[in-house]
Amino acid sequence: DAKTTQPPSMDCAEGRAANLPCNHSTISGNEYVYWYRQIHSQGPQYIIHGLKNNETNEMASLIITEDRKSSTLILPHATLRDTAVYYCIVRPPNAGNNRKLIWGLGTSLAVNP
Amino acid sequence: EAGVTQSPTHLIKTRGQQATLRCSPISGHTSVYWYQQALGLGLQFLLWYDEGEERNRGNFPPRFSGRQFPNYSSELNVNALELEDSALYLCASSLPRQGVETQYFGPGTRLLVL
Numbered sequence: 468d469a470k471t472t473q474p475p476s477m478d479c480a481e482g483r484a485a486n487l488p489c490n491h492s493t494i495s496g497n498e499y500v501y502w503y504r505q506i507h508s509q510g511p512q513y514i515i516h517g518l519k520n521n522e523t524n525e526m527a528s529l530i531i532t533e534d535r536k537s538s539t540l541i542l543p544h545a546t547l548r549d550t551a552v553y554y555c556i557v558r559p560p561n562a563g564n565n566r567k568l569i570w571g572l573g574t575s576l577a578v579n580p
Numbered sequence: 581e582a583g584v585t586q587s588p589t590h591l592i593k594t595r596g597q598q599a600t601l602r603c604s605p606i607s608g609h610t611s612v613y614w615y616q617q618a619l620g621l622g623l624q625f626l627l628w629y630d631e632g633e634e635r636n637r638g639n640f641p642p643r644f645s646g647r648q649f650p651n652y653s654s655e656l657n658v659n660a661l662e663l664e665d666s667a668l669y670l671c672a673s674s675l676p677r678q679g680v681e682t683q684y685f686g687p688g689t690r691l692l693v694l
């Protein structure tokens with residue numbers, strides 16, 4: 468089972484920041500938080516990942532709470548092309564043969580004009 | 581740099597037939613993962629290959645199998661197709677390393693079983 472909980476859907480106005488929450492209250496100390504998104508019927512696209520510190524790249528920012536039990540993905544200026552299902556995944560570092568990603572149902576983000 | 585590629589993009593088969601799906605990883609990546617995404621459901625892990633060996637498989641019957649070639653490309657074979665095998669099949673590649681690796685996905689093959 469997925470170790471994360473996300474709201475099933477969210478709306479955001481074009482040009483505004485989209486803040487997508489994720490709860491992972493059972494996360495272990497060495498587990499990473501990963502974010503992917505999937506635009507309709509396409510392959511998932513990697514967005515960002517983090518362990519403890521906040522992270523930023525050209526696509527988004529990832530804010531992880533100090534207790535690491537939740538995180539927020541921030542798309543600073545959402546566009547219509549950001550409409551997608553966003554997945555938050557918790558995974559351990561490489562450990563033997565357990566490298567699969569366990570996916571929940573994600574958050575369906577609709578960016579409206 | 582080219583991303584992960586998959587072929588064919590769409591595949592239509594009838595129940596009982598066999599399907600072969602192909603995946604080419606990002607250049608330099610040695611690991612290939614296969615996932616199944618049935619309509620309206622999350623991705624389910626199928627298989628993981630690294631350096632030509634099957635390293636792990638998900639909770640799927642043995643009629644789901646595959647292999648990885650010396651150039652690290654991979655095939656997924658599904659025998660005795662059933663209607664519920666209709667799904668989007670996704671391949672991801674990664675470069676195993678210390679710490680954590682990132683899996684990068686291809687566009688998928690949509691399999692329809694009639």
